[in-house]
Amino acid sequence: MSFGLGRGRALEPGAIGVGPEEMPPLPDDLLANPLGARLNPRAWFPDPSRPFEIEIGSGKGTLLLAQSAAQPATNFLGIEWAGEFYAYAADRLRRAGVANARMLHADATEFLRWRCPDAIVRVIHLYFSDPWPKSRHHKKRVVQDSFLCDAWRVLEAGGELRVVTDHDELWAWDMEHFARWCGTGPTPGHAGATPAFDLLAFEAPATAGADELVGTNFERKFRAEGRGFHACVLRKRG
Ligand SMILES: C[S@@+](CC[C@H](N)C(=O)[O-])C[C@H]1O[C@@H](n2cnc3c(N)ncnc32)[C@H](O)[C@@H]1O
Numbered sequence: 001m002s003f004g005l006g007r008g009r010a011l012e013p014g015a016i017g018v019g020p021e022e023m024p025p026l027p028d029d030l031l032a033n034p035l036g037a038r039l040n041p042r043a044w045f046p047d048p049s050r051p052f053e054i055e056i057g058s059g060k061g062t063l064l065l066a067q068s069a070a071q072p073a074t075n076f077l078g079i080e081w082a083g084e085f086y087a088y089a090a091d092r093l094r095r096a097g098v099a100n101a102r103m104l105h106a107d108a109t110e111f112l113r114w115r116c117p118d119a120i121v122r123v124i125h126l127y128f129s130d131p132w133p134k135s136r137h138h139k140k141r142v143v144q145d146s147f148l149c150d151a152w153r154v155l156e157a158g159g160e161l162r163v164v165t166d167h168d169e170l171w172a173w174d175m176e177h178f179a180r181w182c183g184t185g186p187t188p189g190h191a192g193a194t195p196a197f198d199l200l201a202f203e204a205p206a207t208a209g210a211d212e213l214v215g216t217n218f219e220r221k222f223r224a225e226g227r228g229f230h231a232c233v234l235r236k237r238g
Contacts, residue, residue, distance in 0.1 A: 001220050004036060004073070006156060007061070010086075011087040011088055011090070012087075012089075012090075012091050012094065013086070013087055013090035013091060013093040013094065013103060014090070014094040015094070016090040016091075016093045016094045016101070016102050016103050017086070017087075017090045017102070017103055017104075017105065018041075018044055018097070018102055018103065018104045018105075019078075019232075020039075020043055023039065023104070023115065024107075024164065024175075025219050026232075027193070027225060028112060030114065034114070036212070037114045037115055037169055038114070038115060038116070038117050039115055039117075040117060040120070041077055041104075041116065041120070042075065042120060043093075044077070044102055045075040045100065045102065046099065047075070048075075048099070050073055050074055050075045050121060051073070051074045051075070051077050051122040052074070052076075052077070052121055053067070053074055053075070053076050053077070053122055053123040053125065054076075054077050054078075054079060054108070054121055054123070054124050054125065055076065055077070055078045055079065055122055055125040055126075055127075056079055056108040056109075056125065056126045056129070056142060057080060057108065057126070057127070057128075057129055057142070058078030058079065058080045058082075058085070058086075058089045058103065059080070059089070059098065059100065059128075059216065059217050059218065060085060060089055060092065060217050061078060061088065061089025061090070061092045061093055061103070061124065061179050062124070062215065062217050063100075063115075063127065063207075063214060063215065063216050064076050064078045064089065064093060064101045064103075065092060065096060065098070065101075066205075066215060067205065067207055068098045068100050068101035068143070068208035069096075069098070069207075070206055070207045071100075072100055072206070073100075073142070074100065074122075075100050075102075076100060076102070077101075077102055077103075077104060077113055078099040078101065078102070078103045079103075079104045079106055079107075079108035080103065080105065081105070081107050081108070083105060086103055086104075086105040087105075089103050090102075090103035101128070107140070109142060109144075109146075109147050109150070111149050112147070112150040112151065112153075112154055113146070116150070116153075116154040118153050118154065119153075119154070119155065119156050119157070119159075120154060120156070121154045121155050121156065121159055122155075122156055122159050122160070122164060123159060123160050123161075124151055124154075124155065124159075124160070124161045124162070124189055125162050125214075125220070126142060126161065126162065126164075127162075127163075127164045127165075127214050127215060127218070128161045128164065128165060128166065128218035128219065128222070129141070129142045129163075129165060129170070130142075131167040131170040132170075133167075133169065136142075138173070141170065141173065143163075143170075143173065143174045143178075144177070145176050145180070145187070145188045145189065146188075146197070148161075148177060148178075148181045148187070148197075148234075149187070149189040149190055151179070151234075152190065152192065152196045152197065152236055153191075155236040156236070157236055157237070157238070158235060158236060158238055159235070159236045159237020160233050160234065160235050160236070161197070161233070161234040162202065162231075162232075162233050162234070163231065163232055163234070164201075164202065164213050164219065164220075164229060164230070164231040165215055165229070165230050165231075166218075166222045166227045166228065166230075167228050168231055169232060171230040172190070174230075178197070178232070178234060180209075181195070181196045181197050181234065182195050182196070182197050182198060182199040182234065183195055186202070195237060196236070196237065197231075197234035197235055197237060198234070198235045198237060199232060199234060200232065200233040200234075200235055201232065201233070202231035202232050202233050203233075211223075213229055213231050214236075
C-alpha cells in the first residue's frame with residue numbers, strides 16, 4: 001500500500017510496517033475472551049530477545065530514527081494512528097535502512113490493552129501527546145487510569161513511561177493521574193502493590209540536541225515558538 005504526504009513521491013512502509021499477517025484483526029469473541037488477541041510484538045524483530053521500547057504517536061519518526069541508530073541492540077516499535085504519519089515515518093526508516101525499528105498503524109492504547117503480554121516493554125515514550133483541550137474530548141487523551149493500568153502491566157519491573165508535553169492543562173491532567181499511580185491511594189483496575197510507579201525527573205537521551213529534552217519534531221517546532229515544557233518519568237516498581 002502507498003500513501004500521500006510524500007510531496008509528490010509515494011510513501012512506502014515496506015518491511016518496516018507491521019502487516020496484517022503479523023497482527024490479524026481482533027477476534028469477534030474478544031470481550032468473552034479478553035486475552036485471546038494477545039501476541040508477541042518482540043517476535044516482529046530479527047532478534048526478539050533484545051530490549052523492547054514503544055513510542056506512542058511517532059509523528060514523522062524523528063525520535064525513532066535517532067534512537068534506533070544510537071541503540072542498535074534495542075528494538076523499537078512506533079505506533080501511530082494517523083495513516084499518513086505512520087507511512088511517512090515507516091518510509092523514512094525504510095529509506096535509512098533501519099533494522100531495529102518498525103511502525104504499527106494502530107491506536108496505541110488499544111494495542112497495549114488487547115495485544116501486549118505482561119512485562120515485555122522496557123520504555124514507553126509519550127512525547128507531545130495530543131492535548132484534546134475541550135472537556136468533552138478529554139476521554140481521547142492517552143493518559144487515563146485505564147492506560148496507566150495497561151502501561152504498568154506491559155512494562156518490565158524497572159521499566160519506564162517517559163512523558164514530555166508543552167501543554168500546561170494536559171500536564172495538570174497527567175500529574176493528577178500520576179499522583180494516584182505514584183501514591184498509595186486507590187488505583188482503578190490495578191492488580192499489583194501500591195505505589196505502582198516512582199515519579200522521577202526526566203533525563204534527556206544522548207540523541208537530543210544540547211538544549212533539547214527529546215528532539216522530536218514537535219519539540220523543535222514549539223521551542224522555536226518559545227514555549228516551555230514539562231517532563232517526567234514513571235518507573236515501574238518491581
Ligand atoms: C502532537 S503529535 C506529536 C508527534 C511526535 N511525538 C513529536 O513529538 O513530534 C501527536 C501524535 O500522536 C498521534 N496519536 C495520538 N493519539 C494516538 C494513539 N492513541 N495511538 C497512536 N497514535 C496516536 C497523533 O496522530 C500524532 O501524530
